[in-house]
Amino acid sequence: MAARVRFSQERPGVTYVQSTSVGGTTPSLSTKPVSQLLADLLAKPMPTLVSEREYQVMDACTAASIGEENVLRELIKIKPYSLSAKNRAGWTPLLYGAYLGHQGICAFLISIGVMIDDCNSRGQTALMMAAACGNTNVVRLLLEKGASTDRCDKDERQALHYAASCSQNVVVDVLLGAGADPNAADVNGMSPLQEAAISGHELTVISILEKGGSAHQKNKRGEDAMALASDNPKVLQLIADHEKTASAAEAVEQPRGPYRAPQCLADLLEEMNLERFVDKFRQQNVDLHLFFDLNEKDFEEMRIPYGPKKRMLKVIERYRATGVINADTFDSIPPIASSSVAPSQLQQSTRALERDESSSSSELLRSLRFIRDTNEATKKLAIEALQSLHVDHNDKLRPLLTGIMHGVEQIAARAARHEL
Incomplete structure (x- = not known):
């Protein structure tokens, strides 16, 4: 049986809020007196009065995101604290500027002293955001001003992870040149090479392999770069060719003449395949002799990444014990020749x-x-x-x-x- 709806024939009733009677007359639909209405309105809580100037100047995060440097220069006079303050997501104006590629904004914010490695609620820094978006000029600026390449987010991913996973090959080269660790592992054991391999970024894979990335490093699931790139023949071929070339180079033993000891720190770093740190040591006035007096704290103060730092400390430790340098690229090298006794x-x-x-x-x-x-x-x-x-x-x-x-x-x- 179908459901039926019965509509009434009567007009719907209307209920009005009637005003109080005046002079014994019948209540009418008239409203309250104006004076009473105003009194009721004024009795309600009023919003806080804000100066018109507050609405004429946009906030620092908005200004940084759209590249309004003039607004930031005005804000520093009114609200200097706002240029380093965080919003609800933990983002700072520098993070927005780096994320959207505004080099001038980033340079201005750094010049007034904002924290260059400050992060948002996910632990992401300005360098990570610029690396993910391929903002190469911003990346170079941040590195020049001392941004850390080995800073990690909440998932222990570094800036190189962001660049590798987003196929930002030029940024990958810049980060590797600045000492980023190609084998740094995140919370899941994923390295930048594995990120590039699983995403099929061929040029990035080549860059990381050439800078010491290990194709045999495994994540927490036991997968290496080749296993993660199993459905990408081109990436598999690139890794196989690199392994073949490396194996051939190790198999061919060229006769060595008399070993020529490094005459300066640049020679030693070049033999260790760490020549990218020559300028950093030169800036600190560290020569070959002072190099062997450095300790782990010294390397941390110079912002040497974890991987290269460990290699250098191993060379220093062996030299102090035996007087012989054992770098990764050769097995045994005679002591350094110098004017003093080793x-x-x-x-x-x-x-x-x-x-x-x-x-x-x-x-x-x-x-x-x-x-x-x-x-x-x-x-x-x-x-x-x-x-x-x-x-x-x-x-x-x-x-x-x-x-x-x-x-x-x-x-x-x-x-x-x-x-x-």
């Missing part, structure tokens, strides 16, 4: 002479110890001098440098006496 030679000579203190070599033993102690004192003076270079006090710097020269002259005189 630590291993000092240790070997000292141990040999200590067995026979009464021998005629006791004077040589004392000389070797003197050289060792003076070298240590000279290095400390050199470090103090380097730290004082940023301070405009010539009277403080002059005696330090004088002490260094005096120590060097003493070493040279004692070494010449014994023909060391």
Whole structure:
């Protein structure tokens, strides 16, 4: 049986809110007196009065996102704190400027001192946002101003992960040149190479492989780059060709002539395939000898990425123990030739002479110890001098440098006496 609806024939009733009777008359549909209505309205809570100027100037995040540098320059006079403040999502004006590629905005914000590595609620920095969007000029600017390449978001993804997964090949090259780790793993064990391989970005795969990316590194599911690129024949061929070339280079053993020890730190870094850090060490006035006095804290202060830092520390540790450099590109290299005696030679000579203190070599033993102690004192003076270079006090710097020269002259005189 079909449902039926019955409509009434009567007119619908209308209910009105009637006003109070006036003078005993019948209530009418008239409204309240105007005075009473105004009183009721004024009794309601009123919104906070805001100056018209507040609505004439847009907020800093909006200005940065549309490239309005003039607005930012006006805001710094009115609300200087707003240029580094975060919105509800944790984004700062610098993040918006980097994300949308406004190099001038980013340069201005950095010049007034905003935090360059400040992140949003997901841990993403300006460098990550610029890398993901392929804003190469902004990436170069941020790196030049000290942005960290090894900073991680909440998923432990670095800027190189963002660039690799978004096929930003030019940015990948820039980041790798700045020392980004090609084998850094995120929370799932995914490396930038794996990100590029699974996305099918051929040029990015080539760039990362050439800069030391490992095709055999596996994620937490046990998958390497070839497994993730199993449905992409071109990427598989690129990885296979790279592996073949690397294997052929290792198989062919060219006869080595007499090893020529590195004459400077640039030579050593080049042999370690880390020549991209030459300028960074040069800026810190670190030469070949001071390099072997560096520790992990020194590398962190210079913002050396984790991977290269560990390689350098391993070389320094082995050199201190044996006097022999063992870099990744060669198995065994003789000690560095220099005007002073290598630590291993000092240790070997000292141990040999200590067995026979009464021998005629006791004077040589004392000389070797003197050289060792003076070298240590000279290095400390050199470090103090380097730290004082940023301070405009010539009277403080002059005696330090004088002490260094005096120590060097003493070493040279004692070494010449014994023909060391």
